[in-house]
Amino acid sequence: MKIGIGNDHVAVDYKNQIKQYIEEKYGYEVINFGTDSTERFNYPVAGEAVANAVISGEVDKGIVICGTGVGISLVANKVNGIRCVTCSEPYSAKLSREHNNTNMLAFGARVVGIELAKMIVDAWLNGEYEGGRHQVRIDMLTDIEERQKNK
Template sequence: MKIVLASDHAGFSLKEKIKAYLETQGHEILDVGCRSCESVDYPVFGVEAIKKILSGEAERGILICGTGIGMSITANRFPGIRAALCCDCYTARMSRLHNDANVLVMGGRVVGEALALELVKIFLETPFEGDRHERRLRLIEELAGEVKNV
């Protein structure tokens, strides 16, 4: 699978560990930054990752900042992106099963390395159930369009 990775300085170390893990699993990685622990603005890197997903260059994304909140807010501003902030195995699994999340977001200062790798594994291996959940995702898009026109 082609996966885009992005982080800010607070997520850099965890991003690098996830990248190494994904490479051992045979995934193709697009790393859009950042490149060190030096302070940067997370929206810049989050948006670069989102562009890769929306253009079809990547199938899924993994975004990491200090808490994951900033990257989640950034990613979910874009139609077609379903970013899930996860810090436990249950939410990672359900984000795929029920929400067809295409972006996993984690907090580099919240989630430890072992748990983060487990969340990534769950996120990539769990299929979308479809059915009633697909209907609900379409409803979200429809309702968002109505709000946009208000």
């Protein structure tokens, strides 16, 4: 599996630690779309890059990190086909995979500690989409995206 990861200047350290964590624990390839500098870097650049990589199939899933996780997730969700969830705890991360088939995860480097961030990543990566009754809602999301394209 390939995971795209992106970040702004606030989350360089978190990005590096999460990248290493995923590579060592899961053996997944993690592709960096974020900055490695602590100089100001606008999160929309990284958020869109990871989202585009997910949609194109360059990576299987994406993880994005900024100060709160909110801004970078908003960017990702502007890309049709992306379902990015911002999580500050593992339970929502797990259910977002099981019920919403999220393909991107966001969290905030200023919101959660690194060990909690690892727990969130674990819950999200280990969650599996249940389909069934949940597919109706995923189809509705897709319909909304299609209608918005035509406006």
